[in-house]
Amino acid sequence: MDESVPNRLPDGDTPYVELRNVVRTYRMGSTEVPALRGVSLEVAAGEFVVVLGVSGSGKSTLLHLVGGLDRPNAGSIRCGRYQLEALDTRGRSHYRRAMVGFVFQSFYLLPHLTARQNVEVGLLFRGVYGRQARQRASQVLEWVGLGHRLEHRPSQLSAGEQQRVALARAIVHQPPLLLADEPTASLDRTNATALLELLQNLRRQLPMTVIMVTHDEALVRPFADRAIRLRDGQVVPEA
Ligand SMILES: Nc1ncnc2c1ncn2[C@@H]1O[C@H](COP(=O)(O)OP(=O)(O)O)[C@@H](O)[C@H]1O
Ligand SMILES: [Mg+2]
Secondary structure (H helix, E strand, O other): OOOOOOOOOOOOOEEEEEEEEEEEEEEEEEEEEEEEEEEEEEEHHHHHHEEEOOOOOOHHHHHHOOHHHHHHHHEEEEEEEEEHHHHHHHHHHHHHHHHHEEEOOOOOOOOOOOOHHHHHHHOOOOOHHHHHHHHHHHHHHHHHOOOOOOOHHHOOOOOHHHHHHHHHHOOOOOOEEEEOOOOOOOOHHHHHHHHHHHHHHHHHHHHOOEEEEEEOOOHOOOOOOOEEEOOOOEEOOOO
């Protein structure tokens, strides 16, 4: 990660993800909690960007907006050909299915399903079933180094293995955009590093843009192309 690289891309590059003056305020009764206060940023196709900032700085809010899980109060968010603030609930759901893979701190695996079946879930709600889904899920589990764990249930897997199953589920439909919110926060150092190495390798082989949120700068620094820093809901300008 090169600290000298600015948040704006060189002229001529078309950003893949582009936010302009994005505002998100949560309303709690009569109080307003400003989570994002005018965020503008760009991410190029194929970039691995890490979003840094202390707890409460707006990182998850930002990721939810880019992932079409939430809407801004003001500003514009474009991802590929999708103008997100213009989409209704159905439009956002279509966008998520077509474009986005999510990984979170919690693995959210279904406990009664095997690793392979958990990954197949990523295909079922995209209309891929049966033998095709089974083969595809097995293949992607091999990519993440779990070809020997296809029939294991989450309780029979280590935390590191469970997060790799979650990663396989997130990328099984080959989304152009992978969004990861503190994906290493539930892992020890060794497994966290292994997950980042895996992600780096996958990204070399898949045409995928990655935005990862973390508060652990030291861990992720060697793996990301660029860092965007949030503080109190705003992007900290590069020094
Ligand atoms: N659903 C919500 N309702 C009210 N306030 C929220 C909600 N989600 C987040 N916030 C507030 O918005 C701010 C940013 O939160 P968040 O995006 O989760 O930050 P981070 O992921 O960097 O910890 C915090 O002050 C947080 O308390
Ligand atoms: Mg968060």
